[in-house]
Amino acid sequence: MSSESSARRRARPRRILFLLGFVAVCAISLAAFGILDRARGKQEVKAWTDEQAIPTVRLVQAEPGPPEQSLLLPGNVSAFNSSSLFARASGYVTAWHSDIGAHLKKGDVLVTISAPDLDQQLEEAKAQLVQLQAAVEQAQANADLGQVTNGRTARLVAQGWSTLEQGDTDRLTAASRNAALAVAKANVRAQQAVVNRLQELSGFEQIKAPFDGVVTARNVNIGDLLNAGGTSGRALYQVADIHRMRIFVNVPQAFLGDLKPGVKATLHLPGQQETFEAELTSTSNALEETSRTALIELQADNPDGKLWPGAFTEVQFHIPSDPGTLRIPSTALIFGTNGMRVAAVDANNKVVLKPVRLGRDLGNRVEIQSGLSLTDRLIDNPQESIEAGAIVRIAGSDVKRPKLAAAE
Incomplete structure (x- = not known):
């Protein structure tokens, strides 16, 4: 029994030493791991800090730009030709023949005017022309007689049968009659001009369409008194040629370099689903100083009359892009x-x-x-x-x- 107890007493310190050694090894391992992990963490923090310094x-x-530049600008539609018709002859309206929306041919009569004063002036001028033409015939006869008399007297003076005084008298008389003939002919030409002027004015007793088109406004009624030459106030008729339309657009200066004659455009009109094709025809070659824009003109065919003068439109230009x-x-x-x-x-x-x-x-x-x-x-x-x-x-x-x- 004593030997066993002594053996147990000797094994207990060994066990304690073993446990202490194991604890020491674990502590050293943990310390080494902590030191290494802290060093590794510091390196990661430094790397992260350096990385955060990089913006x-x-x-x-x-x-790439689109193959076609699209430019959308507002524009105004105008007729290819537009005319305001006023009276050129004074008188009363006896008839008007076409209302708004009527399609006209060149020369169609729109208004008939009764101008009796003008008609009487024309008749009087024609009568005076006849009188002056008769005066020319009389002057021609006198000139012929003076020419014959002067020739006869000149021969008699040369033969000594007539005096020099008589010869000078007949010669000057012939010259005077020739001058009178020239005056009579000039009077006829002047009176003929008067007759022609009055005839032209009488032609304005009918106001006619200046070109093929459509009536866009009528401001005349039967019995209205018209004064010749008046261009103030409302025109008697407004006529527009709409077979082809003009579209005017103010383009900013930055886009003018790309807009050359021949560039195509599409017209979008409010209230219409249909679009219309137009082509740039000319530019004003001048900029408005206030807006720095230039006026350009496009034209579009209008065979069906769907484009109306005065309409607003959005013009979408199709400008070729630089690749x-x-x-x-x-x-x-x-x-x-x-x-x-x-x-x-x-x-x-x-x-x-x-x-x-x-x-x-x-x-x-x-x-x-x-x-x-x-x-x-x-x-x-x-x-x-x-x-x-x-x-x-x-x-x-x-x-x-x-x-x-x-x-x-």
């Missing part, structure tokens, strides 16, 4: 002393500053005529202080977060 940017890319022109958001531009530039990101996520040449400003987008390609990755809203070669991080890419809890 995060959002990328955009250039887009090399790209479009980017206006927020990608950098305005600086070095001109217009953009900030691109290369394959290594480094910034590359590229100068560009701008085209038109389209509001939230701008056209780039040169300096970019479709594959360029551009920074949206770049800082003005951004420098070439700087490293950036792309928004949306995976970012490692430090394990702060483990480090602690």
